[in-house]
Amino acid sequence: MRAYVLIALIAAVVTYLATWATLKISHKYKLYPQIRARDVHTRPTPRLGGVAMFLGFLVAMGAAGMFGWFRSVFADPIHILAIVAAAAIITLIGFLDDLYDLDWTLKLAGQFVVAGILAWQGVQIVSLPIGGLTIGSFGTSLVVTVFLTVLVMNAVNFIDGLDGLVSGVALIGTLTFFGYTYLLAQKTSPTNYFNVASLISAIVIGMCIGFLPHNWRPAKIFMGDSGAMLLGLLMATSALTVTGQIDPHMVGRDDLLPAFIPLILPLAILILPLLDFSLAVIRRLRAGKSPFAADRQHLHHRLQDLGHGHVGSVLVFYIWTALISVSCLLFFFWPWEAILAFDLIGIVLATTYTVWPIIRRRMKEPQNG
Secondary structure: OHHHHHHHHHHHHHHHHHHHHHHHHHHHOOOOOOOOOOOOOOOOOOOOHHHHHHHHHHHHHHHHHHOHHHOOOOOOHHHHHHHHHHHHHHHHHHHHHHHHOOOHHHHHHHHHHHHHHHHHOOOOOOEOOOOOOEOOOHHHHHHHHHHHHHHHHHHHHHOOOOOOHHHHHHHHHHHHHHHHHHHHHHHHOOOOOOOHHHHHHHHHHHHHHHHHHHHOOOOOOOOHHHHHHHHHHHHHHHHHHHHHHOOHHHOOOOOHHHHOHHHHHHHHHOHHHHHHHHHHHHHHHHOOOOOOOOOOOOHHHHHHHHOOOHHHHHHHHHHHHHHHHHHHHHHHOOOHHHHHHHHHHHHHHHHHHHOHHHHHHHHHHHHHO
C-alpha cells in the first residue's frame, strides 16, 4: 500500500506544479478560448489543464518503473508502452481541440485509433466470469474493447461543464476502484499485490488530487478535452486490465456477483456521465443535429435550472457517484440484505438532496401566500 501511496503523491505533486506552470503560460500567451453560450463561467479561462495532468501521469509512471516494487508490472513493457502511447496521443488530440476546436469526426476518429492501439497490444477484455466464458475471437474482443473505451472517454468528457465536476467524480470513483483492485490482488495473488490496474488507479487518484485545487470553484483553469479524455482513457484501461486477474473457471456461484465487479464497477461509477451521454446523443439526433453538437441541456445544466447553485450541482454528482461505487465495493464485505438496506437509505438521502431546491420552494410558498 505504501508504494501506491507514494506513486499517488508523486502524481499529485507533479500535476499540481505542472498545472500552476500551465496556468501562468496560458495567461502569458493568452492560450484560452472565448466564452461560449453554453459555458457557465463568465471570464476567459485556460483549458489546457489536461497537459499538466498528462505530465503527472508520465512522471508517476516513470517513477513506478524505477521502483523495485513494480518489477512484475513492468516485466511485460509492451502493455505499459501502449498505455503511455495511447495517453500521449489522446492528450495531443485534446490539446489541439482545446486550442483549435477540431471537427467532431476528426476527434472521434482519433479516439478510435487510440482505443485500437490499446486493444491491439493486448489491453482488452478476453474472458468473463461465467463458467470460463471467453470472448469468441481476437477480432470480437478488439471491437468490444474499442467500443467500451471510446464510450467511457466520451461519457467523462460530456460532463466536463462545471468547476471540479470531472476531477471530483473521477477521484471518488477511482478511489473505490483502487480499493477493489487492491483487495482483488490480495485474494488472487497474496505474495504480490502489484498490478497494472491498481497502478493506473493510484496515478489517476494523484492526478485528480493535484488538479482539483486549481479547478475548484472559481476555477483558475479547466482540464479541457485533453484532460477529460485522458481520465476516461485511463479509467477504461484500468477496468480492462483488471479483468485478467480473475480466472473465470474458478468462480463459483457464491462469488459470481463479486467476480463481475470489474465489469460492473466502472459502469456504475460512470452511470451519470453515461446517462448524460446517452440522453445528449438521443436529444441531438432527434433534432437532426450531430450527436457531438454542443448544447446547454446536460444534467449539470438541468440541476442548475432546478435551483442548485454551482457547488450544489457538483455535489449532487459526487453524492450519487459515491453511493453507487461504494455499494458495488460492499459486495466484498456485506451480505446483499445489508447492502440493500444501505442503498435504500442512501437513495432516500441522495434523492432528497437532489430535489431539495423544489422542496425548499414549496416550503416557502405558504409563507409568501
